[in-house]
Amino acid sequence: MPLFLEPFLKPLSAQEEKSCLDAYQRGDTKARDILVERNLRLVAHVVKKYQGLPDDLDDLISIGTIGLIKAVMTYDSKKGNRLAAYAARCIDNELLMYLRSKKKTAREISLYECLCKWTVFMHMLFYVWVCLCSESSGAESVIH
Numbered sequence: 001m002p003l004f005l006e007p008f009l010k011p012l013s014a015q016e017e018k019s020c021l022d023a024y025q026r027g028d029t030k031a032r033d034i035l036v037e038r039n040l041r042l043v044a045h046v047v048k049k050y051q052g053l054p055d056d057l058d059d060l061i062s063i064g065t066i067g068l069i070k071a072v073m074t075y076d077s078k079k080g081n082r083l084a085a086y087a088a089r090c091i092d093n094e095l096l097m098y099l100r101s102k103k104k105t106a107r108e109i110s111l112y113e114c115l116c117k118w119t120v121f122m123h124m125l126f127y128v129w130v131c132l133c134s135e136s137s138g139a140e141s142v143i144h
Contacts, residue, residue, distance in 0.1 A: 008044065009040070011038055011084070012038045014082070017083055020034050021035070021077055024072070035083065036065070036069055039068055040068070042091065043064040043068050044061065044064075045088075046088055046091045046095070047091075050095060055102075063094055064094060067092070067094030071090035074090075
């Protein structure tokens, strides 16, 4: 079953979030996992605005989850905002970076592709030149 169709766990209360963040800052990786799992609903919510794109929704959820993990790992509770507010921006930024990089690679063209096109063009030009020369009866002396 795709990730976005699975039921999400209930978000943490402010107190639960604070205790998990404190535990994670002390090195508890289980607390980090809880923070990520309980905020997956946020990833799905942010990804909804990208639904019209031709990208697979599972891919967007995965990219958004990477943004969520980065948010949990870099969150600073001393700045006064909730994790969800910070994470929503990180998820959005991760998705935008993915879409920009994908757009950039779609416009790139390889040197090999250019050379192949140039070679085909030169062969066609030579063929036209040979045809024109054969009409003027000097083709045998030019080709050989």
